[in-house]
Amino acid sequence: MPRLLIGNDFTEDLENAGEQRLATARWHAKRAVFFARDHDVLVLPEAPDDSFVRYVTALTGTDPASLAVVTPPEPAMLTPATLADPSLRERVRATLAGRRIDAVIPLHPDPAAVDLARGLGLLDAVAGHAFIAQGGGSLANSKAVFRALAAGTGAPIPEGAVCADPEAAARAVCPLFEQGHPVIVKHEYRQATRGNEILSPVGGITAWGARRLTVLGDSGAVAGYLRDHWGELAGDGGQGHRLVVERYFPGSTALFAEFTLTDAGTGPGTGGGSGTGRGTGTGIEPAGQGEMVYDPKPSAQIMPVRTVDPELTAELLARGRALCEPLHAMGYRGTLSTDAIVTPAGQLYFTEFNGRTTGSSHIYAEIGARIVGPDYPARRVLLEHVAWPVTSFDRAVAALSDAGLAYSQDTRTGVVISTAFDAAYKDLCFCAVSEDLAGARKLRQRVLDLPDA
Incomplete structure (x- = not known):
């Protein structure tokens, strides 16, 4: 069934508006193309380049001709004012004509996205819409709320x-x-x-x-x-x-575990997308986990976790799931990332949660489970590198192909470009897929050593 994907990657809580934030919003939101299935409709700050759409859909197996993209008249962050604009809503409504929408999925659980769905007659297609409409997305992204819930559930925090x-x-x-x-x-x-x-x-x-x-x-x-x-x-x-x-613990390793919170396991009469029931906890499923690498700012991410003790990874998953339970009971539905550190002394501390589609979600869910295969956590390592200086998307694709580095479905190894190109940044992110971490690091270095992209 077709879905409506809303690329509201940044909200006014997370980031102020401005030229730099607009560039970031339009760049990040285009990763929604990785999530697209046949006949989906995407609402984005600006249209992605055709070359990026063709590249991604060739990997995911989505028919690009079946997709529809709706954007504001001029590139704009999908703020509440933008999503409430009558002309944008009319374009979305016209695009949806003839499509029976199964789900409305915003990247960020913002009330404006729920209001858009309500205006389109699709309120019940938004999972957890009652919670989101009352500002629940802010609770699920507040570092202050996190500390209260973590302390209350007994999670170790600094x-x-x-x-x-x-x-x-x-x-x-x-x-x-x-x-x-x-x-x-x-x-x-x-x-x-x-x-x-x-x-x-x-x-x-x-x-x-x-x-x-x-x-x-x-x-x-x-x-x-x-x-x-x-x-x-x-x-x-x-x-x-x-x-x-x-x-602050210098020299710590940063980890994350993401979970999917659904209506499964809620009480009688709480079905649909309302998220008004009291969760039993069975609607919480592990989605992906990994490590963040800093140098000193975020420079890479590794999936799944590979450099810490497996017992600590198990604790990350168990305690991370427990952190999801209060938000599930409140009615939050969607992706929840629980972040933690392992100190040089081997202590695990949780540091925040993020209730939204994150910059890791499309790596493990789409490049990992969908492109590489659902068994990737046991068979492969994904290493996403954050900044690869390039001159254009097409030249980057050609450079990978000419060097024999492009991802191969036959070997299930190689390099997948994981973001669109934006002139404001002049670089791309890419994901090196290999049988082990050492191999993924070698692949990454080979890309960074390419003479011209």
Whole structure:
């Protein structure tokens, strides 16, 4: 059955509008093409290039001629105002004519997407629409809410606090400084490390997972810095958002486990997409897991987990699933990523969750399970590299083919380009598929050594 996919990758909670955010939104949203099935309709900030669509659908087996893409008149983030625009809605309605839509799937669970579905007569096709419509997506993406639910369910979390003002943040930071520990401070919503900063009583720390390191000498300097930079740290002038303070563990390994939350197992009378019932927990299924690599910003991801003790991976999955249970019971439906670290001492701590389609989802679900095969976690390793400088998408495809590096369905190894090309970035992400991690790393290096793409 056809579906309506909404590429609202960024919301106003996660990122402010602006030229850079628009470029990021249009770039990231095009990964929805990987999720497309025959006859789907995609609502995107701008239309993907034909070459990208042909490339992806050749790998996934989707008929590109059966797909339809609807965009605003000019490239625009799919904000609530954009999704409410009557002309956009009319174009979506006209495109849907004759298609019996089975599901409406937004990349981010935003009330605006539910409102669009309601206006199209498709409200029941949105899983968990009652929860999303009342702002539940914000709960599922709040680092502050995460800490409360993690603490309540007994998940191990780093020492720290949720802070509503700079004075509370100073009270959380200073005791950790007195013990010689650096801290990481996090914007409640921002993603991909853009809202993170490391504060430390000493220098010499690499700021993995954060935009910068700031060294502060004493409690007075801490209080002054937090007061003077509160608007930047909490975002949007500090209005309406909280700051999370956590002990920072240098040299840790970052992990994630994603789960799919569905209506399976909900109580009687709670079917459909309402998500109003009390979940029993059986509607929570593991979807994918892996490792994030920093250098010091995000530079790669490995799927499945390969470099930590299998017992810790099992704990990641078991405790991650337990973290899903409160949100499932509340009515959240969709993808939930639970993030964690393993410290150099071998301790597992959970750090946040993300209730949305993430930058990892299409790697394990589409490149992994759909293209490589459902047995990929046992047979293959996927290594996605974040930034490959290229001049165009077509030249990158040709360079991989000429070098014999393109993904082969026969060997189930090779390189899959995992993002569209955007002139604002002038690079691509790619996924190296190999039988083991060493092989995937060699493939990645061969791509980066290509003379011209």
